[in-house]
Amino acid sequence: MNKISVDIQNISKSYKDVKALKDISLQINQGELFGLIGPDGAGKTSLIRILTTLLIPDSGIATVEGYDVVKDYKEIRKITGYMAGRFSLYQDLTVEENMNFYATVFGTTIEENYDLVKDIYSHIEPFKKRRAGKLSGGMKQKLALSCALIHRPDILILDEPTTGVDAVSRKEFWEMLMRLKDHSITILVSTPYMDEAELCDRVALIQDGIILSVDTPGNITGNYEGKLLAVRAEDLYQLKKDLAGYEHTLSVYLFGQNLHLTMMEKNSEKDLRSYLKTKGHGELRIDQINPNIEDCFLDLMAGKERNP
């Protein structure tokens, strides 16, 4: 049922002595909103640049809509909408001029594909005479997305579109991406924000050039092994120290005003409570919770470090 849009087979890429991508394989289905989630330096941008034909992999094969990223780069460039890390807008051109320019580059006009970009472009159209450099981060992001969509691409590739943008614009941006799915465009988006993973159809968690896991967000959190506890007390910092020193602790991480704790199997909550009581913690609360993507990422990372 699922037709494959992007097929990545055993891709590796190094810069001098730094291995950016280590033997990565990955498939993205047509019409899917796919997230590439990982911190800076994980290899997101390298992978995206290989798919957008800007870099050549050292080894491995990758195809986009059946075209080889090395051999058929010209074909890929025709069907790809790409929004680079820094939005790549012409700051000294107006909103409208940027749009017109990218439209002519792809041999089309704003009018021709207006229905596709309308949902996004209408937000910034009132400012079409304003120079791109004078827009807020959120508006720049919308303009860059409109420019990337203007030629009705089959696949949209976005490199960290939400980095440094305010929370409201981030939210709006994701809502736009969801609506774009109705136009059956395949969307690949990279982000360092773990919480954005839950908005994707499927995600790949990437760290140090290795893919930790590829699945739907639900399956990733569902596959989390072991019990996760949220623990909080008056003195969070002391609590963390005490939990780190607790003999049954497997991992303990700070999450907002809670600590997320995993323990060796045998131990029970009751023992934990009494241990913390002896340490003199007041206002103690322990709840069992469902893990989120960040919990899974931390778990997978720690797992990699334990058995590399």
Next chain:
Amino acid sequence: MNKETAVIRVRDLVKKFGKFTANDKLCFDVYEGEIFGFLGANGAGKTTALRILCGLSLPTSGEISVAGLDLYSNRERIKKRIGYMSQKFSLYEDLKVYENIRLYAGIYGLSRKEIKQRTDELLETLELEAVRNKRIAELPLGWRQKLAFSVAIIHRPRIVFLDEPTGGVDPITRRQFWDMIYQASRDGITVFVTTHYMDEAEYCDRVCIMEAGRIDAIGTPTELMEEYKAENMDEVFIRIAR
């Protein structure tokens, strides 16, 4: 935290670049020993305000004191009492780890004996003794960030300013970094930190949310979440903006 002593006092801080107002009448206090978070998107004016407080740029107007000193007349003395770490990372990549530490310690006038002692201490705490003689360029991003922070407080300043210290860092390193921030705060150093990760806001004692050059809200994370009936800081932010 000592609510009596304000180590940073800002009244009606205004900073303009030509016609553009980057900071519009900011007013706030930062208390001794607290972790004070400065939140907002890129371009909200966080970095501008932080640079003024560090003495890196002059405000257009406003009454400001840092570490008990008036900003206008004591910029040089203030610099000795504060530490600073920028998002564009302040260590020299082509120098070795211990050379960087020695350099910064020397800049802040530590004696030779103190430099040696604190370098050893620092490397031990960070478990970086093994890479003492490696160049910064060879270290992973997360290690560098932690080292940069330790170097920023090597002269035991009263306040340390951190500008987006965790941007793009992996989740484990981010948490280790926050452990270090907590430790510094326990040791009596006031921490002034800017970030756009809203979950990090919850690690702060108090936060201040900026948007378009103005302060929209200020308080402890719990207070703000109650006030805006939100479950986390992300929601607080969205409620404020809308």
Next chain:
Amino acid sequence: MKRFRGFVIKEFNHILRDFRTLLILFGLPAIQLLIFGYVVSNELKDIHIAIFDQSRDRITRDIANKIISSEYFIFDGYLDNTHEIDEKFREGKIKQVIIFEPGFGENLMREKSADIQLIADASDANTANLVVSYTSAIIQDYMMDLRKNAGAKMQIIPEIRMMYNENMAGAYMFVPGVMALILMIVSALMTSITITREKETGTMETLLVSPLKPIQIVIGKVTPYIILSFFNAVTIVAMGYFVFGLPVQGSLSLLLLECLLFISVALSLGIFISTIVETQQMAMFFSMMILMLPTILLSGFIFPVENMPEVLQWVSHIVPAKYFIIIVKSIMLKGTGMAFVWKETLVLVFMMLFFIGNSVRRFKIRLE
């Protein structure tokens, strides 16, 4: 074609909105105007001269009177010997000494020919030129009258000597040099900067991931600069002609064609630089180092190539401006045609092909 037009329009927008670019594009010719205005003037007034008359006959007196009574000169007296000539020049007050040979009048009458020597202080080359040509004109004038009256064929041969600056490096020589420099800066520096700017801001990345071919990107980017550079070249020539009366002795269309060729060489060099460097700063540095300095120092613009050490003479062979200056001098000042500049023209054509070829070969269709 529509893509190309869109690209050019965008590029013009960049140029028109960037104050610094505009300043370089149009400020430079204005600065040049000032330089011209300072060194070039075609008005001659109150020039001090002296006369060394070794004949002292009626004709020499007539000629002297005619010269002295013209509005251009102030007569500082007769000299008595050749030593005084040097002295007077060294004092710096007089700009010209006129020397009549002994027995001038007699020679003219008997042998129908006499010698007169005009020595000018050429440290100000432009003035010296004018002084000498005005004086010659007055003498010619006198001869015409004399011939009419005497009805005989007679001639006075003025022998001209320039003191202090034998090869006349002056304002006239300055024009081709400045022209070469301006076209080089505008074309090469600006193109290399405009391309590297797109690399720096990341927009090049987006252009690469589009169906545009590299050649389309490059041509789209340089077209506005060809137009603007050509406009500058025309302005310089026109300004020289209309404002300062610097004539174009040879074919104007040939001159403009050669300008276009030189602009193309400079543009292809600019593109070539942009394929080597990644940042605007590096582009600027490269342009300064490998384009501007040699254009000023090694092209014969200021220092004659023949007087350079041999090594530098060799280096000067690869400076495009050298050939352009030779071409412009020939066409503008000597009035020669293609027959005399074909070799230099050919060299420039080869240079252009070389740089374009290498740029196309080096232009990256990817990011590495």
